[in-house]
Amino acid sequence: MTVGLMVTCINDALFPDTGKAVVTLLRRLGVEVTFPAAQTCCGQPMVNTGYLDEAVPLLRNHLDAFAGCEAIVAPSGSCAGSVRHQHRLVAERSGDPGLVRGVEAAPPVYELTEYLVDVLGVTDVGAYFPHRVTYHPTCHSLRMLGVGDRPLSLLRAVRGIRLEELPGADECCGFGGTFAMKNAETSIAMGNDKARHVRSTGAEVLVAGDNSCLMHVGGLLSRQRSGVRVMHLAEVLAQTEPVVHSVTSAGSAPTREPASPSGAPTAGGSQ
Amino acid sequence: MTATFVGMPAFPTAAKAALADTQLRRNLAHATGTIRTKRAGVVGEVDDWEELRLAGAAIKDRVLRHLPHYLEQLETSLQAAGATVHWARDADEANQIVVGIAQEHEAREVVKVKSMATQEIGLNEALEAAGIDAWETDLAELIVQLGDDLPSHILVPAIHRNRAEIREIFLREMGTAGRAAPEGLTDEPRQLAAAARAHLREKFLRAKVAVSGANFAVAETGTLTVVESEGNGRMCLTLPEVLVSVVGIEKVLPTFQDLDVMLQLLPRSSTGERMNPYTSTWSGVTPGDGPQEMHVVLLDNGRTNVLADEVGRQALRCIRCSACLNVCPVYERTGGHAYGSVYPGPIGAILTPMLRGVGHDAQTDSLPYASSLCGACFEVCPVRIDIPEVLVHLRSEVVDAHKAAPGLPSVQDMAMKAASWTLSSSARTGAAEKLSGLGGRLLNRFGGHGAPGGAPMLGALPGPASAWADSRDVPIPAPESFRAWWGRTDGGRRDAAPPGHAQGGPTQGGTAQGGTAQGGTAQGGTAQGGTAQGGTTQGGTTQGGTDGRGAGR
Numbered sequence: 001m002t003v004g005l006m007v008t009c010i011n012d013a014l015f016p017d018t019g020k021a022v023v024t025l026l027r028r029l030g031v032e033v034t035f036p037a038a039q040t041c042c043g044q045p046m047v048n049t050g051y052l053d054e055a056v057p058l059l060r061n062h063l064d065a066f067a068g069c070e071a072i073v074a075p076s077g078s079c080a081g082s083v084r085h086q087h088r089l090v091a092e093r094s095g096d097p098g099l100v101r102g103v104e105a106a107p108p109v110y111e112l113t114e115y116l117v118d119v120l121g122v123t124d125v126g127a128y129f130p131h132r133v134t135y136h137p138t139c140h141s142l143r144m145l146g147v148g149d150r151p152l153s154l155l156r157a158v159r160g161i162r163l164e165e166l167p168g169a170d171e172c173c174g175f176g177g178t179f180a181m182k183n184a185e186t187s188i189a190m191g192n193d194k195a196r197h198v199r200s201t202g203a204e205v206l207v208a209g210d211n212s213c214l215m216h217v218g219g220l221l222s223r224q225r226s227g228v229r230v231m232h233l234a235e236v237l238a239q240t241e242p243v244v245h246s247v248t249s250a251g252s253a254p255t256r257e258p259a260s261p262s263g264a265p266t267a268g269g270s271q
Numbered sequence: 272m273t274a275t276f277v278g279m280p281a282f283p284t285a286a287k288a289a290l291a292d293t294q295l296r297r298n299l300a301h302a303t304g305t306i307r308t309k310r311a312g313v314v315g316e317v318d319d320w321e322e323l324r325l326a327g328a329a330i331k332d333r334v335l336r337h338l339p340h341y342l343e344q345l346e347t348s349l350q351a352a353g354a355t356v357h358w359a360r361d362a363d364e365a366n367q368i369v370v371g372i373a374q375e376h377e378a379r380e381v382v383k384v385k386s387m388a389t390q391e392i393g394l395n396e397a398l399e400a401a402g403i404d405a406w407e408t409d410l411a412e413l414i415v416q417l418g419d420d421l422p423s424h425i426l427v428p429a430i431h432r433n434r435a436e437i438r439e440i441f442l443r444e445m446g447t448a449g450r451a452a453p454e455g456l457t458d459e460p461r462q463l464a465a466a467a468r469a470h471l472r473e474k475f476l477r478a479k480v481a482v483s484g485a486n487f488a489v490a491e492t493g494t495l496t497v498v499e500s501e502g503n504g505r506m507c508l509t510l511p512e513v514l515v516s517v518v519g520i521e522k523v524l525p526t527f528q529d530l531d532v533m534l535q536l537l538p539r540s541s542t543g544e545r546m547n548p549y550t551s552t553w554s555g556v557t558p559g560d561g562p563q564e565m566h567v568v569l570l571d572n573g574r575t576n577v578l579a580d581e582v583g584r585q586a587l588r589c590i591r592c593s594a595c596l597n598v599c600p601v602y603e604r605t606g607g608h609a610y611g612s613v614y615p616g617p618i619g620a621i622l623t624p625m626l627r628g629v630g631h632d633a634q635t636d637s638l639p640y641a642s643s644l645c646g647a648c649f650e651v652c653p654v655r656i657d658i659p660e661v662l663v664h665l666r667s668e669v670v671d672a673h674k675a676a677p678g679l680p681s682v683q684d685m686a687m688k689a690a691s692w693t694l695s696s697s698a699r700t701g702a703a704e705k706l707s708g709l710g711g712r713l714l715n716r717f718g719g720h721g722a723p724g725g726a727p728m729l730g731a732l733p734g735p736a737s738a739w740a741d742s743r744d745v746p747i748p749a750p751e752s753f754r755a756w757w758g759r760t761d762g763g764r765r766d767a768a769p770p771g772h773a774q775g776g777p778t779q780g781g782t783a784q785g786g787t788a789q790g791g792t793a794q795g796g797t798a799q800g801g802t803a804q805g806g807t808t809q810g811g812t813t814q815g816g817t818d819g820r821g822a823g824r
């Protein structure tokens with residue numbers, strides 16, 4: 001199955017490693033990943049600020065870019081949610097029946113954990129991450145998409161991980177797109193409470209499925225010199241156990257290769 | 272009550288002031304937290320809660336689809352039961368009707384059951400202007416009224432006050448409005464309630480006219496319903512000779528059976544109780560029992576405008592339970608006053624702009640933006656109002672209204688236009704990323720490493736960026752975008768092998784693995800990454816030649 005990676009504009013420009021992690025992970029699970037290079041942004045920033053007309057050219061571009069894919073995978077609950085729930089609205093308002101048909105015919109979009117658990121049917125992706133972690137279920141994953149405990153079941157299967165429960169987990173972190181700027185004071189008050197809960201867990205890494213929320217909470221945690229870093233779920237799942245299997249000439253570093261993921265589908269796609 | 276919401280500043284400004292009030296923050300966090308937990312408990316024990324919600328929404332939708340029909344049926348039933356029906360187009364008309372009825376009976380005062388509709392139209396002020404005292408009899412409303420304060424919650428209007436503040440208000444103000452608070456009043460809840468009871472009782476026994484709202488109005492039978500906790504409503508509805516009920520036109524229900532659904536949904540959602548202590552239902556006049564003259568004022572006041580809005584009309588399903596307020600992370604931190612309306616919180620953020628109309632004043636136009644769109648309100652709403660959907664819809668109405676207004680486009684208009692132009696083409700997007708990446712490479716030297724994947728971050732910034740950066744570090748644009756990386760490496764299949772590393776080209780090693788998490792963070796230097804692998808992506812890009820070890824600062 002060929003899936004198009006919708007990396008999202010924010011990951012593209014600010015957090016490319018998340019996109020690379022998705023590629024690593026999906027290839028390891030035998031999925032052929034393409035990156036339709038014409039893609040840009042789903043239009044959510046415009047829609048959520050009330051600029052629906054300005055979102056129309058982005059919607060057209062999105063539809064053209066992903067036209068050939070069987071499915072779309074996005075490492076963002078928010079952007080997947082936007083495609084699933086907002087594109088129709090934008091198309092309808094544009095008054096262009098062709099655009100509405102385009103949205104109806106578009107390939108299905110999955111948030112990464114939906115794709116892993118529902119389409120591939122895996123929860124153990126063969127990852128190894130020996131760290132103390134807490135997970136924040138971002139609002140759009142939780143409530144707009146309803147990903148439920150898919151992310152947590154994926155995390156629980158990661159070897160070496162120590163998962164700490166986050167108090168008040170399903171409360172919003174306060175990012176909210178332009179809300180973070182338009183209502184900065186309220187946004188920060190919400191984010192500080194989230195950061196306080198994160199710190200109370202003793203975790204060294206805060207994991208979530210949306211880098212935009214992580215950028216906000218991470219920005220606060222960083223300013224507080226909290227010693228907690230943030231990481232996209234895809235990057236945790238992409239990590240594998242280092243295996244020392246040969247030593248070359250004296251003095252050089254040992255060669256490492258990821259352990260083969262047990263319980264996961266064949267890793268043949270990339271090997 | 273002379274306090275008014277008129278002239279309040281826009282939400283961000285009002286919120287800033289509210290956030291600085293630490294007592295308010297504590298009062299609100301405690302109160303909303305408690306009631307949220309209670310609600311979750313009693314809702315969780317109902318197996319068919321989702322079916323109930325769907326039924327509640329369906330009943331209300333049916334009403335809204337056939338509103339004229341049900342309103343006329345309600346009018347006929349009410350008249351048959353001996354009530355007089357009045358129609359009020361707006362607040363002024365409604366106030367005139369109520370004032371007129373009070374004057375007809377030469378009443379110098381009225382007692383009031385807690386009602387959002389009468390607050391919405393400013394009835395107390397209208398009565399006051401006509402020389403008639405309007406006494407609020409709900410405990411929390413009494414606190415607000417005596418304190419010359421504004422309500423901050425639709426169910427618990429004094430939620431922003433704590434016991435000590437209430438005691439002070441009682442001691443200071445009760446005497447000016449009637450029976451004074453007893454000397455030596457403490458802030459013990461039982462004592463505060465007893466003081467209010469004694470104060471109110473003489474008003475219940477004296478008043479000739481009572482004013483109420485209604486939670487529901489049954490078209491089939493002409494039955495009005497008031498749901499309450501304290502029994503003050505029951506007193507007002509039964510003791511006076513004349514009862515005037517101001518009822519929003521969306522409150523109508525087709526049949527008595529529909530109450531079955533609503534009376535299950537409402538108490539669990541609002542106070543977190545299985546059943547509320549007092550549910551009063553009455554159908555017109557019963558000779559020799561209760562008020563012998565009844566008036567019902569059916570109020571539009573903007574509701575037909577809401578009904579005309581295809582997306583927004585679902586807000587008319589609202590049963591004013593306040594669950595959305597209690598669960599809202601914004602409301603929890605700013606309180607109700609910041610919304611500058613009798614309807615605060617998520618429902619206020621959609622209902623107020625629709626009742627008032629957008630594009631006229633900055634305060635109203637700021638309300639649809641007073642939300643992070645987290646969706647918690649939709650999740651708890653007993654009649655399934657998709658508040659985030661309506662918020663986004665109203666934001667577009669605000670933007671459209673401003674675009675249509677004469678004058679120059681705003682900075683935001685221009686920024687969105689520019690972003691739309693850039694982001695509708697991958698070539699333009701790629702070019703913009705190259706520029707920001709260049710900036711990122713320069714900025715990289717100054718950053719920490721707190722962002723996702725250990726990406727570098729910047730501290731406080733001047734200018735417009737300060738809204739973000741005053742309290743939050745800022746991620747630095749990646750030196751190489753994902754798009755550029757994919758193009759350069761053919762999606763990682765062609766990545767340069769790490770220096771002195773024979774293997775690992777085309778497969779895992781060549782991809783993000785190293786650069787992802789390990790390299791840039793503290794981890795990189797410790798157990799995981801400080802090897803050649805970490806250097807893969809780092810070396811070529813971010814770190815400008817340092818190896819994985821070097822990246823782990």
Ligand code: SF4
Pocket residue numbers: 540588589590591592593594595596618648651652653654655656
């Ligand atoms: S919008 Fe829904 S949750 Fe909010 S007060 Fe109305 S009925 Fe209750």
